[in-house]
Amino acid sequence: MPLPELIEIVPLSPEQLQSFVTHKAEIMVPGSKSITNRAIVLAALGKGQVVLKGALWSEDTEAMVDCMQRLGIQLEVAVDPVLEANRIITIQGCNGKLPKGGTSDAPLELFVANAGTAARFLSAMVCLGNGVYRLSGVPRMHERPQKELIRALRSLGYRIETPNDKLPAVFYGEGAKPGAVTVSVEDSSQFASALLLSSRAGSWNVSTPPDANPDELPYVEMTRELLKAFPHEGGEFQIEADASSASYFHAVNAMFPKIAPVRVLACQPPRTQGGTGWQIDAEFPRLAPRNHKMRSTVQRLMSFLTGMAQRVCSAGQAPRVISRKTDLGDSIMTAITIATLSESPFKFVKLGVLRKQECERVQALRDELTKCKVDVKEVEDTLEVAPCEAAIGDASIHTYHDHRMAMCFATLGLAAPGIKIEDPSCVRKTVPSFFQILSAPPPRGLGVEIWECDPKTGGRLRKLTASEAVICSISTNRKSYVQSRRVVDAAALLATQEEEEMSAEQSTIRELQGRIEALQAKLNASVPREEVTSLTAQLRRLEKQHEELRSAYAEAMQRAEDAERRMEDATRKLEDFRRVESEKVPAAAAPAVTPVKEPRPRRSRVAAKSQPAWQDLIGLNQPAKRRRREEEAKPDRFVCNGAAGAPPAAGSCEGVGPDAVRQPARGRKPGAADPVEAQAFARPSAEERMEALLAESARGVATATAAPQPTTLKHEDQPRSRPLLALPPPPGLPSGRSGVSPTPPDPSPPRRRRRRASADLSEEATKAALAEAEAHQVKIQKLKQDLEKKRQGLQTKRATLVSSHEGLIKESPTPAPAKRPFQAPMPKVLPKPVAKQAAKGPATSVDAPSESEDSGKGSGYCSKLSGKN
């Protein structure tokens, strides 16, 4: 049964503390994880049978034992009568020859959970095997460094396959390969330890870089010392209690120094006090920050005097510095957690490796201590902790699956109230019995009150008994161990399979993405950006000019129509005048002829509009027009004396038409005999007035046709010889306007032509403008054709690329990309409308014009290209 999700540690009460004055808690710390896992490797590679006593039984050592069994190493796990938390492990050495190995198709799977020692030590060891091995762990283990070790092993000639120099990785066991190797310990000292542990069997000469300070390599030193002390040919080996695990109980003494409630049993003293010195953390009791408020009077007086002396010497209290490299190992986390209880500030330095361990420990410590209102600062790889001014505690501690985070803060909770530990079961990694020791009644434990809390509200639910505080995953015999392993294995296998599937999917996705990017790049490269841009700009310019011409043309037409209207008015007036004049002719002089107007198909205004003569409209053919009008005014036949249909008699009315009517008036000299006539002739003659009106309308036409020309037009450049009206009309004008025949020869006399000089000029201008418009249009057509060709080429390319991309998508076995509808890669450089069309998909390709194109509404690039503008 695992521990509850959230527990609260109740600080030791004054009564509890008082009870420890007379009866200290006597705590046995389980075996060292580091030594246990080293000893298992050494025993497995050795010759005879080795019995390991006091071996730690925790997640990390279980992982190692399990891997050994998978490798075919004969191994027995038995209860250790000395300490429930330990085991006696009997191992039959394989003499450097691993019995089992997999194939490249089915490598032998080794799952190391989050055990750094198992991961590193086994990486080196399996290279000595015979076959293929695949090492994997929990996700965090796959993030932890492995690169330098893999590099070193490769340099010795071993084959290792890993995409990122981390786990999971496949190792090819090729037996011993004598050679020398230097390995850096910057990321982890375990790299050097791993090589050293297998160095005897592999005939490797392992060294650390010459500049590496041996004092900074306590764990490598531990390995070297073990190599010397281990019974490689068989025998018994006693594993020391774990000094790092002991640090939590020594910390209780440091927090309550006056009472020092705990006696920590079976732990090696520091080397200076006759200990083996294998474990750097044996130094913890000496270096641990002490809670000054809880010190005895003598201790406080001593501390006061020391502080005074320090203040006098350094004008301020210098922080105490503790280094992760030379002073403490894993137990530095314990020191950091309780440092705030000391009266002096602390500076913990060289913490870089902590960032790459079970979690990012520097940040984790900083964040969780800050939650507890501890004044802690992270400066590069240093944590600076100030003495607490106010009360600390009252926080729910996130443990990041890190056993040491849980144990450090639970320890702090014995002095600081309101500390709750999330996921306390994570202590199973190295001290599964940790909370059992805390809660067990003295002298086997500290009798600490532990509450199960509601994970949501944080409220207390119930007090745990000591037996409930045990993590039951600890198996007591081989059988239960095997059973528990099966469960763990199944879960691990599932996790590994899932991970493999995921990574396979991810790599397929990555591959596809790469191919898409390559295709996109290819597509981008195939589009001649500059050319398209300049052609588009040119086209826009020409379209603008064309537009200007069109509006100028329309304006000119409007003015011409106005002029024509005025001309018609003038003609009407003239005719009226003539009628009046003719009525004045004496009846005798006038032949008795009544002009009968035959109905003739006269051009209606509407008809005239639909079929106008261009010259008529702008007044260039006024004489012709006038003749036509006069022609129309002429009676087709004359009725003499009321006899319709008979030709007039010779001498009387034969051949007499309107001219005959006019003749008398013309022949007469305007004189004063007739006052009415005199008055009439005092005014300008009809002809003169007609002339004036014509001139006026011609002026109007001239002004109209001299409509503003686009400044860009070069008049002289335009081909003048081309018949003006053969041009297609500018777009937007009624088509009838363009249907007129070429200009007939001008029948007007030279005098009239002179009068029409300005009109002629404007005709020239109009001709030139239209010729220029036509030239532009030809140019535009040409450009459009070019563009169309290019665009079609690009469309074809794009279609090819898209279809090949779709092919790729179809090829892909993964459902992931298929879930997302494929977005055809947009040729970014295409002009907007093309891009729009491309986005619509292949259905609106160039070959199948879009609806908007058909309906003529398309203002897009394609509709323009297909000449619908």
Ligand SMILES: O=C(O)C1=C[C@@H](OP(=O)(O)O)[C@@H](O)[C@H](O)C1
């Ligand atoms: O060699 C060992 O047994 C260990 C080395 C240290 O790791 P790094 O060298 O990776 O810091 C230590 O933190 C770990 O708990 C045990």
